[in-house]
Amino acid sequence: MNKYDGLNAISKPLSRLPTYLSERVLEQIRSLTDYEPVIGIMGKTGVGKSSLCNALFQADISPVSDVTACTRGALRFRLQIGERSMTIIDLPGVGESALRDREYASLYREWLPQVDIVLWLLKADDRALAIDETFYRDVIGEQYRQKILFVVNQTDKLEPCHEWDTQLRHPSEQQQTNLNHKLQDIRQLLFPIHPVCAVSVKESWGLTLLVETLMHCLPREATSPLLRQLRNLYRNERVKEHAKTDFSHSVGGAMDSVIDLPFLPTALKSILIKAKETVIAIARSVWHFFF
Structure with a gap:
């Protein structure tokens, strides 16, 4: 059929x-x-934007590097699965320099009206959120807050990182406590509309919950087309x-x-x-x- x-x-x-x-x-x-979702992804250099997309979706998005940023401008990728397609807008990471951030601001403002949602990645061990707060307040503003889903990545690097359970692939009790504090700090600083998600792409932890949260945050017309692009692992009932x-x-x-x-x-x-x-x-x- x-x-x-x-x-x-x-x-x-x-x-x-x-x-x-x-x-x-x-x-x-x-x-x-026939609707084609448009998903933006943003965050500081090295936060794992491309890695997250490659983990969630069936087609590779862009090259992944552990050393330097792979994306310097807004890169547009069209994912094609059979007759279905979806667009990923890979936005440049903020926080490299004040000059670049000012240049990027107009780029973000150009794309925000066109996306269904933006995954804004934050590093779990990054204590400096001032740049993110400024960007969120000055560039996103009240108009587009509903389009932002914050995702804390690299939770396996949270202290005490040596306690990460490598067999069950989840945080230790102390890491989870520290993560809860981190999430609370983000909520109090940024006042996001949607729940703040926490993942470790490297350890494949938290991705199922992220997908379920993402589905609740998307416009209704985007959820079914996006589901078709997900890896089978995340297309649960x-x-x-x-x-x-x-x-x-x-x-x-x-x-x-x-x-x-x-x-x-x-x-x-x-x-x-x-x-x-x-x-x-x-x-x-x-x-x-x-x-």
Whole structure:
């Protein structure tokens, strides 16, 4: 089964409508199934932006280096899985120099309106958050705070780093305590809208929870297309269920946008209203045809 079968199933409850109106509904739903998410990623040099993307998504994003930054400007990558695609905007790391940060500010402002969300990576052992705070306040501002998801990476480097459990691959009790303090400091300093996530890409720790949090932070229309790009390891039932629910709500929103058309005859509006819940239910049942 494919998306054409899915659209055909969705079209059946709309058969009583004039063709121009049913096609308008289907076009709205088709745009949801073809949506291409745009994910930004930012942070200081060496925080592991490319490594995180390579860990989460099925296609490699950009070269990874343990020594110097690989990305000096805003790099755009298009991930392609079958007919589905997604864009990663790899933004240059802040904190290299005051001059560069001023130059980068306009670059961030250019991209922020275009992304669905930005993963802002912070080093777990970095005590200097003044630059991040300044950027968050002056560049992100109130307008785009809802688009920022802070991710603390390299938690395996938190002191006492020698206590990291290498067998179970998770922090020791003392490391977890220190991490909790770190997360609390970030929340008090930056007042983020979304939960602050903590991961160790190197140890593959915390990535499942990050993905689940990311799905809750994305716009509804972006969750299902993004899920298709994730590595199978992170496409668990909770993530799939969330994506299905978001798709259902998005289809309902598409129906509402047609129902609310000005000058739509009352009789046609009534047919659309009656068909809405059926269309939503069918869209949910054929979700896997699209994604």
